[in-house]
Amino acid sequence: MPKHDLFSIGEVAQMFHLSVGSLRHYEKAGLLKPEYISPESGYRYYSTRQFEVLTTIRFLRILDMPLEQIRDFLNNREISKMQHMLQNQKEAILQKKKELELMERKIDQQLVLIEDAIHSDLGRISVKHILEKRVAWLKNTVSPKSYFDLETSIRQLENGQNGAGIWLGKIGVGIALSRLKEHAFSTYDMVFLTLDFDEPYTGTTEIWPACDCACLRFCGSHKDAPRQYELLLNWIKENRMVPYGFSRETTLIDDGITSDPDRFVTEIQIPVHPIQE
Structure with missing residues (x-):
């Protein structure tokens, strides 16, 4: 040529x-x-x-x-080969699109959670109606001082999930009702992961029904929680209510987001109902 x-x-x-x-x-x-x-x-x-x-x-x-x-x-x-290749690639792209949409939703949720936590009315106790939640949980006895002390339990919840994506604010711990009544706050009886209702998860999940909870947000993390439980339970008693379920405690802002302990935010929720006269 x-x-x-x-x-x-x-x-x-x-x-x-x-x-x-x-x-x-x-x-x-x-x-x-x-x-x-x-x-x-x-x-x-x-x-x-x-x-x-x-x-x-x-x-x-x-x-x-x-x-x-x-x-x-x-x-x-060959024409048929090109058609087959394009169809397969289209299916792969649609799957990737679903994954990206899920990730976008997770990012939006995290931004909302952080923004809400930043503007928390710390130290104020109120009753909130908590919507039903889909959760995976472990009956583990733990005594976490920070978010990172939950890593072993988090790995158990993640096991086999193919990149389930455990995000801050979705992992929590709880104290059984019997120990709440005894004012025993040094250890927790469960670790849970909050899931979206359409989020893929291969393990066992359950739905926690909607309920009214006495809620308190405070500056600190799990190690600072015992004093907050005392305040919360005293408030519940003074307002003629009784707890009827395990607590749900989550760190909204912790070591995973900031190195400044003065900006840590943790929330405790305890299901309550009025005392029947």
């Missing part, structure tokens, strides 16, 4: 908005061999008949098609 009908690797890279490195990578992967390689200089040249192949490669790469599949197709080009 006459030299004037050839294009240098730099010219081809510029025409197709690629780097020279990408073209060399395609050559090494067996996708696109240069039309001519100068024996003296080693310079690579391409002809127009290779442009359509390069267009196909770029199209399939934009679809995130693996190079191995592209090479296999180029070595055996």
